[in-house]
Amino acid sequence: MPRTKEFDPGAVLERALDLFWRRGYEATSMADLVEHLGIGRASIYATFGGKHDLYLKALERYVQTRDPSLVELLSQPGPALPAVRALVELYAEDAAGDRDRRGCMVVNAAAELLPDDQPVARFVEASWTGLETALTSALIRARAQGEISAEADPRALARFLLVFLQGMRVMGKSHGDPARLRDAAAQALALLR
Amino acid sequence: MPRTKEFDPGAVLERALDLFWRRGYEATSMADLVEHLGIGRASIYATFGGKHDLYLKALERYVQTRDPSLVELLSQPGPALPAVRALVELYAEDAAGDRDRRGCMVVNAAAELLPDDQPVARFVEASWTGLETALTSALIRARAQGEISAEADPRALARFLLVFLQGMRVMGKSHGDPARLRDAAAQALALLR
DNA sequence: ATCCAATTGGAACGAATGGTCAAAAATTAC
DNA sequence: GTAATTTTTGACCATTCGTTCCAATTGGAT
Known part of the structure; x- marks a missing residue:
């Protein structure tokens, strides 16, 4: 009817x-x-x-149509570290090459609406926690497979990457030297050994 | 009159x-x-x-009343690396301990007004470039004084820190685990050796 | 004391804001 | 074909937006 x-x-x-x-x-x-x-x-x-x-x-x-490819990327069987490295480089290229500088919508939402908007706050936090979890699990696998040092702290490393990735996403909104983000990403990757 | x-x-x-x-x-x-x-x-x-x-x-x-202390901090004579490390920890504490979650005004401005607002865009870019320059010069001194490896790339390291710091500033707007930023900062500091 | 000039509070401006409502149009089930 | 029901259209709502204007007030210089 x-x-x-x-x-x-x-x-x-x-x-x-x-x-x-x-x-x-x-x-x-x-x-x-x-x-x-x-x-x-x-x-x-x-x-x-x-x-x-x-x-x-x-x-x-x-989040559902842009981010999930990342989680999938991190969940592939086999070596885990290359996926993590690819993710960081993807973010760097994404941010450096974004012509219209729209950045990441989650980051934009956090900066504009937080801390007052609680529904958005919950969403942002869930999104970040999700990425942290995916990174952590990938790094745990990487450590188990001997791709990174046995002494490495997967969760702390994941948190580090999470923060760094969001940093690239904010800075991608500015028309700065594109090499800046690439240089930064290269340095960050040096931590994964 | x-x-x-x-x-x-x-x-x-x-x-x-x-x-x-x-x-x-x-x-x-x-x-x-x-x-x-x-x-x-x-x-x-x-x-x-x-x-x-x-x-x-x-x-x-x-920028004039909140940031400059940073530049001064980085320009102190003597060992340069401790100042850089202190800066990272200061940002981490600042973001993790910020009760009202206002974040960094420059980051907020970038996320909300960029890329359309050109005056703000110029300002944000100048602010970030300034911090990058201060970090680079501190790291050059650190390398010259043998505080970090002679093979280290001061500018690339500075860019890395710059991005990471902005990442902490965005994420500080969310009520997440405060340990997240501290963990991340600790990992980032491991790169400065 | 007097004039000058700038600041002041408050009213008023048109435009734009997010949201609503009722009448008209259209599609489905019978 | 008809009845029922929902979508659509677009006018309309009160409110709020950033800005301007004016008259009254104020303090400084002569």
Whole structure:
């Protein structure tokens, strides 16, 4: 009995994600969204709720469609260290080569909305904890397989990498020397031996 | 002939800095500022210009009154490496112990306003370049004094530390395990040998 | 004491904000 | 074909936004 929607909610959410990612939360107005999403104002409210709900769903989609490749990358069987190194280099290239300098949406969310926005805060923390866990488990495997020193502390190393990666993501928003992030990444990788 | 102001512009700017630092640019309204600065609306415009000008001046004050201690710290005569290590630990403690999780205003500015806001972009880049330069010069001294390996690359190491420090500053906005940043910092310091 | 000039508080500005509502259109099930 | 129900459209809402203006006030210089 319900009438079918004329649009694909997933595709619309993707466009909302694009806008929020590029401009942030406050700087993106409902008028902007109405214009770029291609659907009416009321349809947005009916489908996603208010602006904050829509932002949260966009952030969720961001994590689910951009980050998971990382966890998969880290969970491949076989040698674990190359995956970790590849991850760091991927982040460096990503940040250094990002033409429109949108950075990482999670980092942007943390910087703009935290500490006041609790739903976003929970989301950010969960995202970071997830990456820390994936890194830790990869490093535990690496140590077990003799790829890094037996004395290494996998969790501490994972935490270090986690912080360093977020650093690259913030700094990627600035038009600095692209070699800066590459140099930094090369040094960070020296810690993994 | 000009009449003297009834307020101390420096003190007022300090209060504006406090607000912008905590809430960011967009989320801070002129009404908020009027309420917290203790001076009239027109006085704000007459003294500092519009909202964006005020933000820029607050950001400037932030860098001038919070960061310079760092440059001084790194420029002390004698052994250079302890100063660098102290700096990393200071950032870690700062981020982990920051009760109200306001983070670093430069990082917040970068995440919220970049890449679209060019004046802010210039400011952020200058701030980061300045820290990179100070770190590089300290590490050059450290190498010359035999505190780190002769094969070490001071600039690359400085860039690494720069990125890592900014990472701590973003992540400090989240209520995560405080040990996370301390663990990370300890690992990063292992690179300075 | 007087004039000058700048600062002051507060009212007012139009534009833009996020959100709502009711009428119209459209699709499905019968 | 008809009835039912939901989506869509777009006008509309009160509020808040950053900014400007003006009249009153204030303090400094002569």
